[in-house]
Amino acid sequence: MSTSQIIAIVNQKGGVGKTTTTINLSTVLATTGANILVIDLDPQGNTSTGFGVSQQDRKNNIYQALIGEISINQCIITTQVPNLNIITANTNLSAIELELVPLKDREYVLSKILKSLSSTYDYIIIDCPPSLSLLTINALVAADKVLIPMQCEFYSLEGLSHLLKTIELIEKNLNPKIKIIGILFTMYDKRNRLTEQVEEDVRRCLGDLVFNTTIPRNVRLSEAPSYGQPAILYDHKCSGSIAYIELTKEILDKKILYGE
Ligand SMILES: Nc1ncnc2c1ncn2[C@@H]1O[C@H](COP(=O)(O)OP(=O)(O)OP(=O)(O)O)[C@@H](O)[C@H]1O
Numbered sequence: 001m002s003t004s005q006i007i008a009i010v011n012q013k014g015g016v017g018k019t020t021t022t023i024n025l026s027t028v029l030a031t032t033g034a035n036i037l038v039i040d041l042d043p044q045g046n047t048s049t050g051f052g053v054s055q056q057d058r059k060n061n062i063y064q065a066l067i068g069e070i071s072i073n074q075c076i077i078t079t080q081v082p083n084l085n086i087i088t089a090n091t092n093l094s095a096i097e098l099e100l101v102p103l104k105d106r107e108y109v110l111s112k113i114l115k116s117l118s119s120t121y122d123y124i125i126i127d128c129p130p131s132l133s134l135l136t137i138n139a140l141v142a143a144d145k146v147l148i149p150m151q152c153e154f155y156s157l158e159g160l161s162h163l164l165k166t167i168e169l170i171e172k173n174l175n176p177k178i179k180i181i182g183i184l185f186t187m188y189d190k191r192n193r194l195t196e197q198v199e200e201d202v203r204r205c206l207g208d209l210v211f212n213t214t215i216p217r218n219v220r221l222s223e224a225p226s227y228g229q230p231a232i233l234y235d236h237k238c239s240g241s242i243a244y245i246e247l248t249k250e251i252l253d254k255k256i257l258y259g260e
């Protein structure tokens with residue numbers, strides 16, 4: 001594999017499972033032997049916390065790389081997961097929005113610095129903040145693929161159509177190579193009738209774009225970050241971990257990461 005596939009995990013709605021998906025998908029991919037770089041692009045720094053990275057260990061982080069203070073290679077650190085490195089974030093990153101505004105190529109900053117990475121990764125997985133801010137736009141411009149986690153709730157539908165329009169605009173104007181690899185239902189509860197209805201609507205409208213795999217609501221997934229561990233390591237047999245393993249298989253089987 002010569003170049004990295006860059007996957008952005010995006011939804012402007014908060015709390016839909018972006019970070020949980022980033023952490024567990026990247027961990028399962030790493031267990032297949034792939035070389036992974038995770039980028040925490042959210043000032044909340046939840047992905048960094050979820051991998052157990054302390055605040056002290058985030059001294060060199062994505063913010064400094066974006067403003068050009070240090071090189072991107074200087075902010076990569078290893079994690080407890082073999083084959084998986086991370087670029088962390090902390091609250092400093094919230095200042096970036098204003099700092100990018102005056103720049104002419106402000107949408108391309110992340111894309112440019114990723115090109116200067118010295119080691120080759122099979123996958124670079126970017127966890128985005130809950131907004132369609134310049135940070136998220138930078139991720140979408142850098143990305144080859146987009147994965148959209150969503151909850152089966154009524155209000156999710158409006159958010160989804162806005163997000164799909166944004167991705168279309170990005171494809172037209174800023175990044176023609178971008179492709180959606182799939183919409184992932186998270187915190188899925190089959191017993192809830194609204195879940196069923198929203199799922200039906202989305203599958204009817206978007207068909208193939210929706211993953212067959214769904215991620216169930218599972219308390220082990222929400223406990224794992226407080227131990228600084230991906231759920232896959234914390235409890236690889238829980239229903240949530242099993243679902244993320246299934247999701248990874250579905251992605252690899254369909255060859256959607258490298259196919260057209
Ligand atoms: N399948 C699940 N079952 C139970 N809890 C979950 C599940 N997925 C995520 N959670 C929990 O729900 C909360 C939100 O999840 P997460 O942080 O992954 O969402 P997010 O989209 O990254 O949020 P934000 O928009 O704030 O970045 C967290 O407390 C997480 O542990």
Ligand SMILES: [Mg+2]
Nearest residue numbers: 018019042046
């Ligand atoms: Mg998050």
